[in-house]
Amino acid sequence: MQAAPGHRPLLALLIRLGAIAALATMSALIKLASERGIHLAEIIFWRQFTTIPILLCWVLATTGLATLGTRRPRTHAIRALYGLVGMMLNFGAVILLPLAEATTINFSVPIFAVILSVLLLKEPVGIWRWSAVALGFTGILLITQPGSGHVQLLGAAVALGGAFMVALISIQISDLSRTEKPITIVFWFAAISTPIAALALPFYAAPHGWQDWALLGAIGVAGSVGQLLLTAALRFGTVASVIVMDYSALFWATLYGWLLFDRLPPASTWLGAPLIVAAGITIAWREHRLTRPTARDLARVEGT
Template structure:
């Protein structure tokens, strides 16, 4: 239940972050908003260092942190651009195709075995993505492909987060991420730099606050529970963002976006349900002893490195 509460909190924080990003975009380029989100995010994360002490930064996984942050930075730039140039509900809904890419990545990268039913759920999920993107029609926008790229990169980040969470503290993951992201995001921001004025300062400070809080809640949720079970819960972000888009930006959720969101949600929910079934089977079936490292019948035990991936975004 604590993991569920943290995931709902994370979804709410990320929805609010999307809103202030859109508000800030009236003056600033998405790349510059990303820099300020990371700068102020670091400011909100630094108290973690005073709370835990310098020992929080002690790690032998610095290379994994760096790789995770490079991928995450590219995903952030794509994701922020999608939030600015697409309707909010459409941009956020496409981000929930991440679990589909996580499943594929688990097979290609980690050698996991995925059976027919989950492959079917993945295929159905991609049908939902196609309903939203609608390639070859008048409703197609190239920016929707940028949102899909952000989902792919988010899948890689989700895998690395779960790998790190096996040995690293959630607060260390948050702090290291912000420390890496500030200089990484400054470089592209310099090419589009405009000094913010007026209310824009409030929006970019809010982006840092909501983004950092969402990240904190997310890492804690993944630490406490299986991401495959938490993914459908995080979908609460979609109706929150749809309401914000309607209330602040006079946006409505189109028919195709609504249908695509329903299909993607159903696909994610089934994948999570299947994961839960397999997890229960390995612990209750005397003829199917649980594998090391929490592996399931569909996901055989792997060596200590790398561990099983999550399924979020």
């Protein structure tokens, strides 16, 4: 069986690594901006607003504005509302928790995806994925240690809520991807969410010096570059083949936590993180095995 046109797995892995580095950088900048007194509402607005001109320049230089056309504005609007909630929770987790802990808890997205696939899509889930769910939650308990005061419980709850929203949004994006290009989905998310986020500015906007504006601009650029690279990676490889690179975010979170905030993860994080990562990889592996065509499927395709 020949590889799909444009299938370049090594290039896809490298691009995905770059995407994760850009998004990890965005998270570190968000934490810096918060420590400088910039409100979360402002951070979200400028993160989304900056995406619009960057994506417009991208499509003008590549596929043209027609790429952004859509016949599903209502679905995009719902995705934007869910996305704003997810962004508030995920950015809030970065602000409330050390970077490494917030990043590691976010790795629980595949775990919530399995649970939602049962509740919303009525998909059958076997022993492998249920075992991975149990393994992942064991890792979360090791990291958070409820009742010990080791990790702020509000921050842990916010981080888990953010991971849940990402899993929920992934189902929406999967539906949208049947008819829309990835860059179209990203653009409409920014275009719809920006004016909604702007409603909070009269209450939380404040004067800033050039350093603050530079931080806000860098957050928007890093986030947009990360999204574009995520999209580009899927041009050359499948989700199942590149998703393992997402766990490199823990390296960047640890590095930024040490360099910028003088904070290294405690032993409990290093004990829990491998369990959550192993759970995510197991779920991705099972998804790949379950969706991979069998020899009978291939014979049927070749015979048509």
